[in-house]
Amino acid sequence: MIARYNKIVFLIGALLCTNAYANAQTQQTLAFQGAEGYGAYAQGGKAGDIYHVTNLADSGKGTFREAVSVPGRTVVFDVSGVIKIKDKIAVSPNTTISGQTAPGEGIVVYGNGVSFASNTIVRYMRFRGSINMSKGACTVVLDNLNDLIMDHCSIQWGRWDNLHIKGSSNITLQHCIIGEGIDPQRFGALFEDPKNITIHHCLWIDNQSRNPKAKAGIEYINNVVYNYGVNGFVGGHSAADHYQDIINNYFIAGPNSSTKFIGMFTATDHVYHSGNFADLDKDGVLNGRPVVDSDFVSATATLLSKRSNESPAGVKIEDAASAYKSVLANAGASLNRDAVDLRLIGYLKSLGTSGEIFKTEEAAGGQAELNVSKKKSKKSKMKNQNTEAEAR
Known part of the structure; x- marks a missing residue:
């Protein structure tokens, strides 16, 4: 009887160990090669179906809106161009959106917000949002969710903020462009109490x-x-405690910039900072000075001697000058940058002498049509299949 009992205990223990190992393996599977930060283990639609976007219409069969309306899909693109949307799009959970599968200049979703x-x-x-959105609208909303990574995306023309994240956790934004917020606020992003957020090389x-x-x-x-x-x-400057690790970033003043490259911190903002630089002279040369404690003390932040946040899938950290070069080369949907992103990169290259904070997207030049094309060749088909395989 004792031997039988011991055998049962052994089998149960082995089963529990196997399940724990399987769970650990699942937790450690990266979203894709090169995924870093807190959102790096999102799995998206890898276990579900593949949906091909075949046209640029706002709604209907073969559209982006239809593609993301059902959870558990990997979305690939057989067409490139601008998808003009009148109403907001709500992306379903457990979804992979593989913009790198699009031919030509890729895809723009323009005219309203996406959550x-x-x-x-x-x-x-x-x-990209639009001045035609409601006054308080953001272009991209990542509220009340867990496990998401945005890689090489361009987010522009939000009316309140370009990007909003509230009450979420395990999020990564990497190699993205967040720019040109438009009237009435013209702001970059508002993060309202999310935890475990990684923003790198943006x-x-x-x-x-x-x-x-x-x-x-x-x-x-x-x-x-x-x-x-x-x-x-900008710090949280609220009654709640917030913990910000600010590491090896480059703050570069442009034609519209004040001297306040950091600001609006209070004692409830607990800041660890290291290796940051600020170039404030607008002289066309990257020649910044180190950011020091007094820059944050003058903003009344509480300074810490060690990091508060460090994701399991850690970020490969460069020095600030190298990060500038990486961002210049790779940020945004950079497989084929479109006219808007090329213009923004041109501003950055000027290192202080060009750039503008616009009130509307039309004032900035508007959204031009992209080079629309569809996949026809065997080579393109193979690329698409390889990307589908990677997404799984």
Whole structure:
């Protein structure tokens, strides 16, 4: 009887160990090669169906709106161009959006906002709002969700903020462009109490303020903030405690910039900072000075001697000058940058001499049509299949 009991205990123990190992393996599976930060383990639609976007219409069969309306899909693109949307799009959970599968210049979703849900992977997409949205609208909303990564995306022309994140956790934004917020606020991003947020190697450009406003637990690494207006990186300055790790970023003043590359911190903002630089002379040369404790003390932040946030899938950290070069080369939907992103990168290259905080997207030049094309060749088909395989 004892031997039988011991055998049962052994089998149960073995089963529990096997399940624990399987769960650990699942937790450690990266969204894709190169995924970093807190959102790196999102799995998206890998277990579900593949949906091909075949046209640029706002709704109906073969459209982006239809593609993301059902959870558990990997969305690929057989067409490139501008998808003009009148109403907001709500992306279902457990979704992978593989913008890198589009031919030509890729995809722009233009005209209104897009909201996302838990367990989502988004790569090489452009999301641009419009002055025709409601006054308080943001271009991209990541509220009340878990496990999401946005990689090489361009987010512009939000009316309140370009990007909004509230009450979420395990989020990564990497190699993205967040820029050109438009009237009435012209702000970059508002983070309202999210936890475990990684923002790395992103370009924040031509926003009046909030690059971002970080009421958050955030690791903010290797970003470039260019031509901020009133403020660059903004603290939470609220009654709640927030923990911001600000590491090896480059703050570069442009034509519209004040001297406040950081600001609006209070004692409830607990800041660890290291390796950051600020170039404030607008002389066309990258020659910034180190950011020091007094820059944050003058903003009344509480300074810490060690990091509060460090994601399991850690970010490969560069020095600030190297991060500038990486952002210049790779930020946004950079497989084929379109005219808007090329213009923004041109501003950044000027290192202080060009750039503008616009009131509308039309004042900035508007959204031009992209080079529309469909996949026809065997080579393109093979590329699409390879990307589908990677997404799984």
